[in-house]
Amino acid sequence: MHLLDWAIVAAYLAFVIWDGIRMTKHTGSVEGYFLANRSLPWWAVGLSVMATQMSAITLVGTTGQAYSDGMRFIQFYYGLPLAMVLLCVTAVPFFYRANVFTAYEYLEKRFDAKTRSLTSFFFLISRGLGVGVIIAAPSVILSIVLGWSEIATIFLIGLSTTFYTMVGGVQAVTWTDVKQMTIIFVGMFIVIVVIVSQFPTGVSFTDGLHLAGTLGKLETIDTRFDLTEKYTIWSGLIAAFFLFLSYFGADQSQVQRYLTAKSVSEGRTSLLMSAFLKIPMQFLILLIGVLIFVFYQFVTPPMIFNSVAVSKVEATAGYNEIKAKYESAHEARSAAAIKLVEHASPEDRQHYIAADKTFNEARKSAVELVKTTTGDSSFNDVNYVFPLFVIQNMPIGV
Incomplete structure (x- = not known):
């Protein structure tokens, strides 16, 4: 990386931290800190829902998977719109009208404090382990690519995020998610343009897709009912459907997002926005991996990328x-x-x-x-x- 690249990264991290501090003026109360006073617009909540589910693993791992295996992974998300529609009818109005700060606060009202504490404990343990993987996995890769130590990379990613989250509350997290999703979408289109522009003279975008399709890289629907196959339309419509119901319907990291919306209607709209934008976004991420594969048809790829x-x-x-x-x-x-x-x-x-x-x-x-x-x-x-x-x-x- 060049000095300009490092300067941009440093400036962005500094801006994120500064913006988190700026958001402290909206967190003077418990409701302001945890629910942003239920004042966030639906589109911001929707982008935050998408960003919360997304991580560096998505960009790094999914593109690599598409390079190797093609577009088949997108079938995993076919059950998402169905799950979101069901949650819009059930979970969103339920939690919003329960007037709670967390998904697990309702359990205390319905049962007792022990039940709430137990479920909260398991959530924090599972989320802590999950976030550890989300930070550590890309750090292992980025530390090698960037020439940093693995520990330094983990601390840079983890501490900056922890700081603005602790200081600014969900308000800072949501608006940071909006900025990051904007950068990600713009970045993906730029990457696609750059890749295609580096194809040899006479090889167009459609030619590249034809090459990828010839090798089966563009397969997006597999109707085989094969239990040994990870990605088929059935694993997306059945297994992933129930996974999305549990994640978006009961996980505090997601429930908190749509509780920050201005109303039940806007909470529902935010989930529907996330549902119907997620598949095109995953398509673009996978497409980048496929286009990199096409690029390396004409440029010698590293024999070993590590x-x-x-x-x-x-x-x-x-x-x-x-x-x-x-x-x-x-x-x-x-x-x-x-x-x-x-x-x-x-x-x-x-x-x-x-x-x-x-x-x-x-x-x-x-x-x-x-x-x-x-x-x-x-x-x-x-x-x-x-x-x-x-x-x-x-x-x-x-």
Whole structure:
């Protein structure tokens, strides 16, 4: 990263902290701190609901997953609109009219303080563990990509967020979420434009999608009823449906958001907005991963995206041989991709599919070398794809 990039990151973090302090004027009461005096507009609440469910893992992990596996993951969200409609009819008016500060306060009214304390305890434990993963997982990746220590990265992410949350309450959290979601949406469109602009002359956006589709990367509906398959339309409409009901209907991190809306109607609208924007947003995130895959059809991708893993295996016997096969396979696949774009014949299509298979086998050999050398049988570097692409290919300041 260049000095301008670091300056932008530092300025943004400073602004977030300053804005959190500024929001303290709205947190003079308990209701102001926890519920923003029930004064937030529906669109701000809706964006905050989306941001609360989202994390750096979404951007880093989902793009990497799409690079490797295509668009299939989007099926996980097909049950979200159905769950949100049901919650708009049931949970939103229920919690709003219960006049509570938290989802678990109602349990004390309905049962007793012990029940409330127990559920609150389990929520805090589960949320603490979850947030730990949400912060630590991207920190492991970003620390390697940015050249920072892992501990420093965790503290930078965690402390800045903790500070403005503690000081500004839900008001600061919500408006920070709005800013972050705006930056994320703008950033995604910029990334897509930059990727497509770096395609070779004569290769258009639709050509790139055609290449990805040829290899099955654009599959968004799988109707097979296969219990061994993670992502099908059934796992989205059935399993994920109940997951979303529990998360958005009973988890304090979500209930608190729609309790800050001005009315029941606006609380419902915020959930519906989140439901119907979430799928297009996930589509764009996955599309970025697919477009990075297309970009690397014409530019040699790293054989291993994790630079630390590379340093551990590059001196081993067989590494150079695998790398030579990998580079040769990439050249063959790139030539096959260009030929398919130019002629689009059935023979060219089969040749491209075969070339991609050979390339994947070469990369698999490299991954197996890392697993054997390091003893890490679960090694997977797809989460490094997007951060590394951004560092190496995005313009300065972006």
